Amino acid sequence: MDELHDAAAALAKARTVVVFTGAGMSAESGVPTFRDALTGLWARYDAQALATPQAFADDPDLVWGWYEWRRSLIERVHPNLGHEAVAAIEDRAPRTVVVTQNVDDLHERAGSRAPIHLHGSSFAPRCAGCSRPAPVTASREPEEGRRLAPPRCGDCGGLIRPGVVWFGEALPGDALEAAVQAATECDVLLTIGTSGLVHPAAEIPVVAARFGATVIQVNPQPTPLDEVAAISLHGTAATVLPALVAAAWPTP
The missing domain is CATH 3.40.50.1220 (TPP-binding domain)
Known part of the structure; x- marks a missing residue:
C-alpha cells in the first residue's frame, strides 16, 4: 500500500x-457520538438539544443526569x-x-x-456560577433516562455543570x-x-x-x-x- x-x-x-x-x-x-440516535429511555430526547447552556438552565437535573449516564458509559469502555x-x-x-x-x-x-x-472533558466538572473546578464524584451509574440533581459548589453554592463545551459556547x-x-x-x-x-x-x-x-x-x-x-x-x-x-x- x-x-x-x-x-x-x-x-x-x-x-x-x-x-x-x-x-x-x-x-x-x-463511546456513542452526538450524531448517533439516542436509544432506550433517552430516545425521546435530542442529544444536541441537551448539550446547551439553555438546556442546563431550564432543567439541570435532566442534563446532569444525562451527562453522568454518559460518563458512566465511558468508564465501562476501554x-x-x-x-x-x-x-x-x-x-x-x-x-x-x-x-x-x-x-x-x-x-x-x-x-x-x-x-x-x-x-472540554467529562472528567473536569466545574461550577456554573464561579467556574471553580469541582471534583469528579464516584459514578452513581444513574439509570438510563433518569434525572439526577447536580452537586453544589463548595465555594459559591452554585450548581456544578459538566466540564464540556456546549453548543453555542466558545x-x-x-x-x-x-x-x-x-x-x-x-x-x-x-x-x-x-x-x-x-x-x-x-x-x-x-x-x-x-x-x-x-x-x-x-x-x-x-x-x-x-x-x-x-x-x-x-x-x-x-x-x-x-x-x-x-x-x-x-x-x-
Whole structure:
C-alpha cells in the first residue's frame, strides 16, 4: 500500500507531530457520538438539544443526569488499538502533541501524557456560577433516562455543570491557542476519525497544511479535510494506526 508507506516515511522523519482526533476515534471503543440516535429511555430526547447552556438552565437535573449516564458509559469502555497506537507515536516521537475533540479520557488511559481537550472533558466538572473546578464524584451509574440533581459548589453554592463545551459556547482559549500553536510548528499532522465539520476545531489541520506540514488523514469515509490532506488512509483508527506505527518504526 503506497499511501501507508508514504505516511510511515513522513511520520518516521518528522521532528514534531500533532495527532488530532475526533469522535470516530472513540466510537470504536463504544463511546456513542452526538450524531448517533439516542436509544432506550433517552430516545425521546435530542442529544444536541441537551448539550446547551439553555438546556442546563431550564432543567439541570435532566442534563446532569444525562451527562453522568454518559460518563458512566465511558468508564465501562476501554481504549482501543488506535488509542494505544497514538501513545506509541508519543513514545517514538517525543515532540508529539495530541489534540482531541473528544470529552472522554481514553487517550489518557492508553498512555497519552497530556492531550489537549478542545471541547472540554467529562472528567473536569466545574461550577456554573464561579467556574471553580469541582471534583469528579464516584459514578452513581444513574439509570438510563433518569434525572439526577447536580452537586453544589463548595465555594459559591452554585450548581456544578459538566466540564464540556456546549453548543453555542466558545472553546477554552488556552486549549485552542495551544492547539493552533502546535499546528503551526509541526512537520506532520495526523487527523483521525474527525468529520471536519465542527468549527473552529476543524481549522486545526487546515492551519497545519498552510504552514507546510504533511497532513495525513485516517478515516473510513471521505471528509472535507480531503482537500488539505496530502495522504488519506481509508480505514478505522484501530486498524490503520497500528499498521502505520509498525511501518514507521519496524521492530528488528
